[in-house]
Amino acid sequence: MAASNIVPIEPPGIFLKVELEERGWSQRDLAFILGQTEQQLNTLLSGKRGITPDMARLLGDAFDVHPQFFLNLQAQYDLQNAKEPDPAVRTRAHLQALFPIREMIRRGWIQDGEASLLELQMNRFSEAANDREFTxxxxxxxxxxxxxxxxxxxxxxxxxxxxxxxxxxxxxxxxxxxxxxxxxxxxxxxxxxxxxxxxxxxxxxxxxxxxxxxxxxxxxxxxxxxxxxxxxxxxxxxxxxxxxxxxxxxxxxxxxxxxxxxxxxxxxxxxxxxxxxxxxxxxxxxxxxxxxxxxxxVSKQKMDSFYLRKNPYFSERDVIGFAALMGVHPGIVVGQLQRRMKRHDYLRKYQxxxxxxxxxxxxxxxxxxxxxxxx
Structure with a gap:
């Protein structure tokens, strides 16, 4: 594997030391300015303690820099030193973007398990041609x-x-x-x-x-x-x-x-x-x-005829009789009448x-x- 070209980020305390040298200040001078002891400041400069939002505001006033600058230094350092994420996270995110995986697991369509197993199951479930292609x-x-x-x-x-x-x-x-x-x-x-x-x-x-x-x-x-x-x-x-x-x-x-x-x-x-x-x-x-x-x-011709003869008053008896004549359950006639009348509550008991x-x-x-x- 080729060596990484990424330059390691130093702890924020290293930047503070360089800035003290530029200004001709000692660690004791900065402790005095910040209203802290040298021992408190030492852990920050050595990188054993991170820059908190409160400390960022103090340093901002001391060096006449926006506090966000120091928070950014700390965030970049922390991110560089954070644990490598589990590769399964990216796999699960990819699968969830394609299909409702969690609900499919709940329904028993696929089994929960390691990300590689989930991906294999989804490839088969979705009839995929290869690992990253869902047909x-x-x-x-x-x-x-x-x-x-x-x-x-x-x-x-x-x-x-x-x-x-x-x-x-x-x-x-x-x-x-x-x-x-x-x-x-x-x-x-x-x-x-x-x-x-x-x-x-x-x-x-x-x-x-x-x-x-x-x-x-x-x-x-x-x-x-x-x-x-x-x-x-x-x-x-x-x-x-x-x-x-x-x-x-x-x-x-x-x-x-x-x-x-x-x-x-x-x-x-x-x-x-x-x-x-x-x-x-x-x-x-x-x-x-x-x-x-x-x-x-229901034959459209016969349904049209029934509708024209009975419209707008369709009695329950008429509907039952027409259904018997058509050889269907009354609910089937009711369904067609509901769509024509735009009344989905009509004789619903037959559906x-x-x-x-x-x-x-x-x-x-x-x-x-x-x-x-x-x-």
Missing amino acids: QIAFAAKKTHYDETPSHQMAWVYRVRQLSREMSVTEFSNEALKNALPKLRSLMVDPELIAEVPAILAECGVRFVIVEVLPGAKIDGVCTWLDDNSPVIGMSTLYDRVDNFWFVLRHEIEHILQGDGKQTIGIIDHLSGEGLSAGEAESDIERIANDAAADFC VPIRKYLVTSTMADGWGHSVRAEL
Whole structure:
């Protein structure tokens, strides 16, 4: 290793000795000026005692120099002689800047340990190509912002991918997935039947994973591909409601049918329900997926007809009757009416929770339970 070119910084007391010589003062003279004993001053001049803020003010008056000058001398000397920091500090800072490491440890996605172990785990978790390069996988995700993908949302996508690799499904068939849509549609009458969804998707070669979002993340679902023939649907059930589930699921299925997300990074659209931002621009890809999802839940033509006939007075009886006619749970009709009416409180009792039916029938991570998965 080449010798360092850094010149060692002398203790501030050495500077004081040089200044005394320049002025023709003795140590006793300076002690007199400062109002201190020679013994007190000796420890300062020998470097055994540092310059405190009080002493800096005294020396400033004595030598007619700003006190900060002496504090700077002391700070530079102290910094030079400070212990070398643990290299792990820089590594942990680098990792935390990329991903919410602490929260990931709490959730059991990675294990706490030495910095080198954390870095190795994160390289594997994030599918990194090498030690300092974290890849961005291609995915089509439903979330709030178009202009960025925050780290806690990317971490969520990586977790979906990680868990999906633990699953075994049949070979993917686009035709089989299309043919499964009527069977999936028949389950919409009863929330408990949602438990059958993961198995139906697996028969088509689609992996289905449920992962709780990290704090602050706003993401409903994701369509991602492990390779060109291995699609994955990840859902967060952020809005744990029957209408939201079916809309998001059908939306992600359409992404798969269209082959979205194989090559493009961050094909993103709005949240459903209360998170839907009226007036935001939609890409053609997202518009296709949204239209497919809405029509799957309730035929747009029939929904338009019902709305025009009953608007502005929608009785509970009317809603239940129309839902029965459409062969869906009333909560699905309620969800569409809420968006049209911009009244998210309307008949909310029918928007029943569904997560409890999913966590026992598919790979599910979160809500107090962590899945062990290989990195």
